[in-house]
Amino acid sequence: MNSDVDKSLFGEPGHELADDSEDAYMGFLHKIIRIAVKVLAALMVAVIVWGIGDVIYVLYQRLMEPPFLLLSISDILATFGAFLAVLIAIEIFINRTLYLKTDVIPVRLVVATALMAISRKVIIFDFEKITPLLVLATATVVLALGITYWLISTRTRE
Secondary structure, eight states: OHHHHHHHTTTOOOOSSSSSHHHHHHHHHHHHHHHHHHHHHHHHHHHHHHHHHHHHHHHHHHSSSTTTOOOOOOHHHHHHHHHHHHHHHHHHHHHHHHHHHSSSOOHHHHHHHHHHHHHHHHTOOOTTOOHHHHHHHHHHHHHHHHHHHHHHHHHHHH
């Protein structure tokens, strides 16, 4: 192969990777992606507000049913699950806004969001209906995400 071609492929100084028309095209595509992320962020805000309204409505309904102002354990767990779902939506929104600000995917925050999501699943488990294999699989996911988060945290401190 020609050494000039090799150098241009690897972006060495003095050689351009692309002409201006390709840069303009990639810039256009990048703008479309940024618009898509902004639309998704706006939709996520709508989901968060809707979720908060849902939590309030369900909690109100459960508190107004007999016995008045008392919640059963299943009601409390359902409420926790709804709260955590809204918190997960907020974390996803934060992921999107950080991406818009930095153009970098915040991996640590994504892993933390995944940990919160799997923790929500564990909290709302109905242990009378789940199988031991599902518990083992969930434990494996929690362990893998925990180790991943620890490794990312350790690496960023260095």
